[in-house]
Amino acid sequence: MNLRTLLPGRKAAAIVAACAATAATLAVAPATAAPMHKDLGETINGNAVNRHLIALQRIADQNGGNRATGLPGYDASVEYVAGKLRNAGFDVTTPTFDYTAWYLDAFALHVDGAPVEGDALEYSTSTPEGGLTAPLAVVPPDSTPGCEASDYDGLDVTGQVALIQRGECAFADKQRIASEQGASAAIIYNNVEGPLNGTLGGAEDAVIPTAGVSQAVGEDLAGKPGAEVHLDVQARTEEVTARNVVAQTRTGRADNVVMAGAHLDSVADGAGINDNGTGTAGLLETALKMGSTPDANNAVRFAFWGAEESGLIGSTKYVQGLNFEQQLDIAMYLNFDMIGSPNAGYFAYDGDDSDGEGAGPGPFGSAQIEKDLVEALSSTGVEVEGTDFNGRSDYSEFINVGIPAGGLFTGAEGVKTEEQAAKWGGVAGESYDPNYHTPQDDLGNVDRLALERNTKTIASVTQLYSQSTEEVNGMTRAERAQVRQQQAAFAAQSLAGAGASHADESSSAMHDHTPDRA
Template sequence: MRRVRTLLLVAVTAMACGAPAVAPPPQPAPPAPDPGLPSRLVEEVTGEGAFAHLAELQRIADANGGNRALGTPGYDASVDYVVGVLRGAGYEVQTPTFDARRFEVRQEQLTVDGGPVPVSALGFSPTTPDAGVTGPLTVMAGEGCNPADAGAVTPGSVALVRRGTCPFAQKATHAAGAGALGLIVINTADEPLDDGTLGEAATGVVPTGGVSRSAGDALAGRAGAAVTLTLVTTVELTPSRNVLAQTRSGNPDEVVVAGAHLDSVPEGPGVNDNGSGVATLLETAVRLGANPPVTNAVRFAFWGAEETGLVGSTTYVQGLSEEDRNRIALYINLDMVGSPNAGYLVYDGDDSDQEGDGPGPRGSAAIERALVEGLAAAGVQGAGTDFSGRSDYGPFIARGIPSGGLFTGAEEVKSAEEAQRWGGTAGEAYDRCYHQACDRLDTIDRTAVDRNADAFAAALARFALSTDELAAG
């Protein structure tokens, strides 16, 4: 600070004495848009380059308790690494802070007629007393998505319901409305239900845990059994950071945004979920450079607290003024692009698959088309996947921003048809290590990362040159 004041004094004195003012050096003209950018960027962006960033994220997790989750030294070190790489590539970087609610489980236990049953607390489940809640087991009809499904639930009972198409919080609300003291959700897969959450905004819900399909099937025939459900949980307000960097060239009123979440779950290092998306995004940002020959500005975003409910991206999007929102032409999301039993999935922007939620905002179909074409050029046929709201595209869609993205699958099971199309093993999860400690570097499908990196680079450069095709839908 003192040095700046001294320099300022010298400059003022020189002008007062009649010395000519020194003009600042002229800024270089922005480069002209280059139609060859997409093919060149595909050539320069490599899976090997992304893998180097993945290795660093693995090292960071190993040095910081085995994860990179919200509120941990591992997350802070991940932010510092990404910031350092971006600044080294010439970007101006911002790390805006926000508060997120961090959910922790201190005790989870389920007994049925005195016998133990493995159970996992759903995210943001309300806490039970230390001694748990006890009552007879009652069974909800269907998937518990309607109040009528809780017709057999009695006050003071612990309800049982199957996982399905509606949010967990909706089931827990109906159970609470019927007077249940707690809820047990049966997973669709024969594995622990440790990826579910009620959502940080859930109200009017009961303590909720999940069990495997086989354990739940056994419980379904034991209505009236004595159940004690113990889920001791806490929620703390925790500061976190996003990382944002934008090219110096390109129209700042027509911004192409690409993002990936930087945090892992507490259970593991998150190398696929979502180190793979982060590494691909970072590799592309470095190869594109801070002053590329583009028409439209490109903004790279690394989101915090995705695993606790898309908090970083939601805070960012909700904080945009209407003017700033209108400057965003589109959003491309990268989440899990190196699954070990990979699918090649592209978010279904036009709802042509007629599954789950409807289409994205107008222009999303064009993003889907560009990514599918990018995968085809990389040698693989992409398939649609629903905009289910499980990743950071959700807040952008809610604000009416055209969106798309790439995904190689999580806990869902690969079909025989998909295995024939893409290779891998039918009947097994896309990522058997999803949200687990084994989500490490040695499980990553390098070919999947390389193909998705090429598809992403091609689409990003394509829209950086022109967004005219978004108008077609």
């Protein structure tokens, strides 16, 4: 893939004057491109990326089957990634953060005496020991199910278990509003095929015991108002100090940093090889191929986040720990969370909101990031679709403080359509990752072709921005050329009207008002 032609920075006033002297008769020549570099994406080898996945699987196998934050498998994952980066010469830190970890000791759900498949949402409060038994109250689904108190108009849920469809607002809001209406517990069911896994966000947000079930289970229960529900959730919390891994190149501007991240942790139920071993492996191999001292105008900062599965905690704490000037030093944030799903889709975050779904556009510059990612991924032979900035991954806090963001995604519990299967392959009617958040998210749960394509794209685009972020946080090439033409024409008019000596004086006083940022 060819990288975009890169423009030089601010010109000296003498060069502007020289251009102005000939502007009246000659077209302005294109700006000279910076030296081109070999496309970093071409150096990516899928076997090397897969080797990192093997390492993460073995770490999980040796540590209770998972790499969840707060547990030994996560600490071993931190040491693996940090060690690789240190050995490559990066400036590596492992900043700590404190949070309340949640551990589930027991879960059971029965309706009218029959067991029902489901799971407790993370940070759910516990039921009394032995569980609670109460009638089922079905909250009628609408465009914002269970998101407003008015959804309960005419429905008495006092002391009952509220059944609520997923959608539009956070799980925490749904269970809180149900509690305010008198519900003793909540069951949230998926609005797409597949099981529902998720978090209430934090211990402070949990109000009542809350379970999640699949769309099929939920729709079946919706036909059983008044059924006897027995829910047993036994959980505990613990204050934990955890670490992120942050590594930065030793070359490039430190005040215009390109930041790229992936979450390092898994859920407690499995090794998390697709979610998010794939993002971790792709980003780590990109860093190793780029090296710690690349020929770059902008420094590149690689981040591997902890406690994403507990509510984006590691990345959120990191961003909130930066002062305003430190946030300004970050030109953009690129996020890679699940890039090798076994029934893979090919998605880029919808930075310009051209799809018109869910959340609005990202901060200024996000549209350009989407464009560059789509262009790079398309060059590998696939057609790319947009995916909403729905707040479910580590870009969230970056967007909240105005940092432009983008990233790639191959799909989680969403279902592949017939049209998508026709252009991407795979199986229509099945989720992109049928093993999402399960013990089966292992080395057999990865589409290696999708992983390699996405990693090549990560490497190419990260390298591109290491040379210039101008089209993200500055002007486009066309805008810059137009400004220069206007400047040259103005200088030429001054030459014609005031004589050569005055023209020299005017041109030497000209200023290039184009952005400074590389």
